Amino acid sequence: MILSKSEKSRINHMKSRSNRKLFYLAAGILFLIACEHEPQDFMPDDNNGNEPGTCDTINVSYKGSVYPIFENHCLSCHSGPNPDYGIDLTNYSDVAAIAQNGTLLGALKRLEGYYPMPKDQQPLNVCEIRTIEIWINDTTFEEIECDTSNLTFPGTVQPILQAKCFECHSGQNPEAGIDLSDYSQVATLAQNGALLGVIKHEPGYVPMPQNGSKLDSCSIAQIEKWVNDTSFNNPPGGDPCHPDTIYFEKDLLPVLQSSCALANCHDDITQEDGVQLTDYASVMATADVDPFDPEGSDLYEVLIETDPDKRMPPPPNNPLTQEQINMVYKWIAQGAQDLHCDEDCDTVNVTFGGTVWPMVQNSCFGCHSGGNPSGGIPLENHADLVAVAETGQLMGALNWEAGYANMPRNGNQWSVCDRRAVEIWIEEGMPNN
Numbered sequence: 001m002i003l004s005k006s007e008k009s010r011i012n013h014m015k016s017r018s019n020r021k022l023f024y025l026a027a028g029i030l031f032l033i034a035c036e037h038e039p040q041d042f043m044p045d046d047n048n049g050n051e052p053g054t055c056d057t058i059n060v061s062y063k064g065s066v067y068p069i070f071e072n073h074c075l076s077c078h079s080g081p082n083p084d085y086g087i088d089l090t091n092y093s094d095v096a097a098i099a100q101n102g103t104l105l106g107a108l109k110r111l112e113g114y115y116p117m118p119k120d121q122q123p124l125n126v127c128e129i130r131t132i133e134i135w136i137n138d139t140t141f142e143e144i145e146c147d148t149s150n151l152t153f154p155g156t157v158q159p160i161l162q163a164k165c166f167e168c169h170s171g172q173n174p175e176a177g178i179d180l181s182d183y184s185q186v187a188t189l190a191q192n193g194a195l196l197g198v199i200k201h202e203p204g205y206v207p208m209p210q211n212g213s214k215l216d217s218c219s220i221a222q223i224e225k226w227v228n229d230t231s232f233n234n235p236p237g238g239d240p241c242h243p244d245t246i247y248f249e250k251d252l253l254p255v256l257q258s259s260c261a262l263a264n265c266h267d268d269i270t271q272e273d274g275v276q277l278t279d280y281a282s283v284m285a286t287a288d289v290d291p292f293d294p295e296g297s298d299l300y301e302v303l304i305e306t307d308p309d310k311r312m313p314p315p316p317n318n319p320l321t322q323e324q325i326n327m328v329y330k331w332i333a334q335g336a337q338d339l340h341c342d343e344d345c346d347t348v349n350v351t352f353g354g355t356v357w358p359m360v361q362n363s364c365f366g367c368h369s370g371g372n373p374s375g376g377i378p379l380e381n382h383a384d385l386v387a388v389a390e391t392g393q394l395m396g397a398l399n400w401e402a403g404y405a406n407m408p409r410n411g412n413q414w415s416v417c418d419r420r421a422v423e424i425w426i427e428e429g430m431p432n433n
């Protein structure tokens, strides 16, 4: 970590100490000359009452010298969830960023072009400013640890945007019409290059945050990695996926398509009982869904019907699983909306039971189960899936390769991420884990 100085920086320190001797000598001479006229102009009052001579400029450290100055003069405004100007001085990477780009000293020394800090207060005393300056000169800032593993939108990128951009780019009337609290807008900017362009201050883009200091290099690296690693294939208009929310297209539609919207049932041709279950619009128009009231909605009622003649899907089809029935209930209880979200693609923790099977259950089981499975191919358990994976049919059908039937039939092609997960499971030897 940065606070412990390496041998190398101790050498730098010694070098700068001898430079400093020269400086004192020159300053002393200047002082004598200046004294004859207006001595108080040369050295502003020392707020601590320290004589300049008692200022310890030798043992300067971040924790012991610099941070305490922030605590005394700055943290009242520059910390907490909403720090002034997006600068959080309890966050080392923020400090490193303004130290490196000159803003920190510019503001403290009240140089032209910088906002004078601490705002609306006396300047820091000479010793304090000097301490910070020595620390900046002696520090090698590349030592900042930057974690670019396990990046997620809600966990990594959104907090940065929230701290640095929301102030102008969210709410009723966001700057430039850009609302960065809206995931789909972030995704669009990420894809067309503008997001990285503005934060990296690339030519052709307005540098962001506007009038603020550039993001620290770690934040930029994290956002860049997230942009490069994310497949933005999912339809725009979403948010990061919340585990408790049912997303119609992602979660529920595959079940309806594979178990209900079948030929001679509720597809767009047969529309049995006038009910069509092929997409959101047809479900809302024909399936008597009463948002927020599952018990008052036919779509849910027919699933839990005990009379086998009325239950859907009717025998010999398998009933939906309890999990799927619960999902329908929850979706209606949450308002039966057509919400979208963008999944973070987890290709690390792929298992049969946790990843592959739930997707097959929802997208395929309806047709590929029971006494007369579609295509004569049952997909009811691990062994069934292994059999069809070993022939190459599984990936051929999922990837919509020439020579294979496109699966899920009548449904949307699985996302790149979902197909990759199945592939990984196959590559790992198709364990039943």
Ligand code: HEC
Binding pocket: 069, 070, 073, 074, 075, 076, 077, 078, 084, 085, 087, 098, 103, 104, 107, 108, 113, 114, 115, 116, 117, 118, 119, 120, 124, 211, 212, 213
């Ligand atoms: C009373 C609240 C307050 C205090 C105390 C305060 N700041 Fe600020 N700081 C602000 C605000 C607000 C801004 C945005 C510019 C403005 O409105 O003046 C800002 C801006 C800055 C900037 C950006 C300057 C620029 O020109 O880009 C830096 C750096 C900074 N503060 C550092 C500090 C440091 C270091 C301290 C303590 C020595 C400090 N601030 C104390 C409120 C404060």
Ligand code: HEC
Binding pocket: 161, 164, 165, 166, 167, 168, 169, 175, 176, 178, 189, 194, 195, 198, 199, 204, 205, 206, 208, 209, 210, 211, 212, 215
């Ligand atoms: C202090 C307010 C403010 C902050 C903070 C801010 N912006 Fe902006 N942003 C603006 C304004 C104003 C414009 C319009 C600039 C123009 O057109 O000259 C803009 C424009 C943009 C644009 C379009 C620029 C282009 O070249 O097309 C993007 C993208 C953007 N901001 C992203 C961000 C990001 C990302 C952050 C946070 C890292 C951020 N902004 C922080 C005020 C802000």
Ligand code: HEC
Binding pocket: 257, 258, 259, 262, 360, 363, 364, 365, 366, 367, 368, 374, 375, 376, 377, 388, 393, 394, 397, 398, 403, 404, 405, 406, 407, 408, 409, 410, 411
């Ligand atoms: C709506 C019913 C339906 C759904 C849902 C469905 N299938 Fe099929 N599947 C069929 C039918 C029917 C066939 C027979 C081939 C044909 O006639 O197109 C078939 C054939 C297949 C084949 C053989 C393909 C070939 O060309 O060799 C595979 C593998 C397969 N399905 C896997 C899946 C998987 C995996 C899913 C879920 C992602 C799925 N199916 C969902 C109806 C369905």
